[in-house]
Amino acid sequence: MKVPMLDLTQQYQTLKPQIQEAIEDVMSNGRFILGQDVKKLEEDVAKYSNVGHGIGVANGSDAIHIALTACGVGPGDEVIVPSFTFFATAGAVARAGATPVFVDCDEKTFNIDPVKIKEAITEKTKAIVPVHLYGQMADMDPISEIAKEHNLAVIEDAAQAIGSKYKGKSVGELGTAATYSFFPTKNLGAYGDGGMVVTNNEELAEKMRVIRVHGSKPKYYHHVLGYNSRLDELQAAILNVKFPHLDEWSNMRRENAQNYTELLNEKLPNEVVTPFIADYSHHIFHQYTIRVQKRDELQAFLKDNGVASMIYYPQPLHMQPVFKELGYKEGDLPVTEKAAKEALSLPMFPELKLEQQKYVVDKIAEFYSKN
Template sequence: MNIPMLDLKKQYQDLRIDILEELDKVMCSSQFILGSNLKKLEQDIANFSNVSHGIGCGSGSDAIHIALQALGISDGDEVITTPFTFFATGGSIVRTGAKPVFIDIDPVTFNIDPMRVEEAINEKTKAILPVHLYGQLSDMEQLSIIANKHNIKIVEDAAQAIGSKQNGKTVGQLSDAAAYSFFPTKNLGAYGDAGMIVTNDDNIAEKSRVIRVHGSKPKYFHHVLGYNSRLDELQAAILNIKFRYLEKWNDLRRQKAITYTNLLRDRLGTTVITPFEEQGNYHVFHQYTIRVNQRDKLQQFLKDQGISTMVYYPLPLHLQPVFEGLGYKEGDLPQAEKAAKEALSLPIFPELNMEQQEYVVMKIADFYGK
């Protein structure tokens, strides 16, 4: 049996007629940039996030960067974040001229440990950038208390977490701004790069819209240094179709996650540590990530059995060569470093069936002699 991490071909076949029809409309309209499809998507995603504004960008990475710049983060500032994340989180901070300050993670959720945030705050700290890893929100209630106490901002890296909730509140409601990614593998994925900022703050929204068009307002008059980062009409048209199914797909991902957890616990007991969903959270399981011993050997074994897996992420940001100048060394953030050696993401997508999941668990059990 061959099981991919994600089956976008099956998803496309289900939506093919609708997608081709909408793409043809865009081609016939000759409106490819900042048109009606993007306007609809921005409004729908904003409504979905229970905020006032959606600002489409060229990628999730740009969404983080532009949101930080719109908040005024610049040279000499510091932004507290997690090292256990995709590079864009730290890279976006550096691109503003600010310094990323990495603190350790909660070993249960993989998210930033709020208990360690306050001790990292100083007079240069301007923002906290939590990452809702694998589809589960960080402890936003505690982070908000800390941010309010010290008068600093919060930008959520919600690249993997569209649709996730915490005590009934959504991404974007819990911060100054949040950044989504619509990379093709995401729960709501385009057929190329795309991203969006969501916010309730009129000033952040306006600045973000200006920054994404080279800092131009009105056209050809530039008061800030911006970028070319626009979510184009073709991608917006695709995302408008897919958005209709997002809640259904997220619910299916949650069902697959429950199935995995039950099968793994029944077959392997405590040999495998399954994902933990914090009370009050609605985890959308962008990834279903287990913790195991002999992770790399297990991954190779599963590959030999036709099962795709991924390691998110094999080297924490504080140990990446590009950030060597920040002065971190191995052992500084032990929980993130340990997770990088143990975390393994299994195939999960709405179309995954029971037979495939049983096969994955059976082969994991075979590896551990269970």
Template sequence: MKSETSTMKRVKMLDLSEQYKEMRKEVLETIDEVISSSQFILGKNVKKLEKDIAEFSNVSHGIGVGNGSDAIHIALQAAGVKEGDEVITTPFTFFATGGAIARTGATPVFVDIDPITFNIDAKAIEQAITDKTKAIIPVHLYGQMADMHQIKEISDKHHLVIVEDAAQAIGAACQGKKPGELGTAATYSFFPTKNLGAYGDGGMIVTSNEELAEKSRVIRVHGSKPKYYHHVLGYNSRLDELQAAVLNVKFKKLQEFSERRREKANFYSEKLTELVSDHVTVPVEKDGNYHVYHQYTIRAKSRDELKDYLKENGIDSMIYYPMPLHLQPVFEHLGYKIDEFQHTEKATVEALSLPMYPELKQEDQEYVIEKIVEFYKK
């Protein structure tokens, strides 16, 4: 008996090899230059990337650090957040947001999300402010910025620091303002899967606050200034020169990559709205926003069953995030309960991210859509 060879199509969540093919020659030449120079720590590539991303973000300073998680922590520490303070943020985010707050000794204070955008509900922030509140961390989830103009009004009224977690939103804008323009600082991640991804870890703080920028530079090198003289407790968190070199190559194509993501998001949205609008809610780009679609995230009825069906048919999908921060065991001591943030908890059982990257082929998107329609017809 002859064995049948499977011909099932395979659609990856992300395929970084396709992007590498586009820029392989320049990436390898750049890496070779760094290795030949023997300058591996805080060299010219880091300085160039810091300058270029600061300008791109319309701010004065970029401070390259070891990763996006450290970027949030260092920015908070540089802004004076410490034990006894409270920092308001969203529970619907990657753990690093809440973890960075806790690592300063401050207490994370969670508020619910806007069910339309998945971002922090700006209206809920003011109700959570106490005399211990020091800062707000809005997270620009999936590539769309939170309502920064309203958050800025609240911070100005109560004299609060804003550290924007823009790990997923480099290149995004809110009514013409990019991450870091309205906040005290913003933080980026260069994790390989991000819209601007390195070939390892990396992160950056962007700010126009001179004092915060200088303190961040000191904190990232064990708190030393000058070298071997330590006036604050810092740690080793520097953006690697090799990673900066790779990022400099990729950065030149960031805007093009953002536009390609938006085109693919529009294709998904048009077809899914036409075919399965009773079962799927597509992402909403708020008026005046520029969404860069780090993830293309739908709300889906029977989400888990749909995810399983896609997997059976060779299609990757991801759940960001299955458990909100206020219910994580490590934050149990904060006393939050199930059903405390209904919009957040509903999102954890409905949100599903579909394959999304600049090189994603339309025929692959069509296959994803075909299988989603097929699932709901069953």
């Protein structure tokens, strides 16, 4: 049996007529930049996030960068970020001219540890960027308290977490702003790049709208240095077709996650640590990530048996060569470094079949029976 990490073709086939119609509508009306489809998506995603404003941008990385810039983050500032995440989180901080300050993660959730955030604050700290990793929100109450105490902006990196909740509240409600990615592999994915910032702050939203069009308002009059970073109209049209199905797809992911957990706990209670779901969390399982020993050997065995898997993330950000000058060394963030050696994400997408999951778990069991 072949089990892919994800299969985007199945989703497309179910929506093909509507998607083709949406593309044809854009081609026919000739409005390709910041048209009605972008506006509709901005409004719908903002409402879904229970905030007042959505600002469509070119990708999730730019979303973080633009949000930080609008909050006044720049040279001389420090921004606290997790090390166990995708590069874009810290890369956006560096692109804004600020210094990323890496802190350790929580061993159970993989998300940033609020206790470590508190320890990392200096007089230069300007913002915190918690990442809602794998589809589960970070512990936002203590993060918000720390931010309020020190007058810091909180930019939620929710690239993997659209639809997740914290104590019943949505992504975007608990920070200064939140950022989404619509990269094709995301739970709500375009057929190319795309991203969005959502916020309740009207003044901040207007700054970001200006920044995304070269800093011009009105057109050809530039009062700030902005960027060319706009959500494409064609991608917005595709996302508008897919968006009404998001909650259904998230529920299918949650069911698949429950199946995995039951199967793994039954067959491999001592070899596999299944995902921890915090009591405050509505987890939407962008990824289903286990912790195992002999991780790399297991991944190779699964590949040989037709099962795809991914390692998110094999090298923590504080150990990346591009950040060498910041002076971090091995052992500085032990929980993160341990996670980078043990985390393995299994196939996860809404259309994943139970028999495929059983096959995956059987192969994991077979590996550990031999090792």
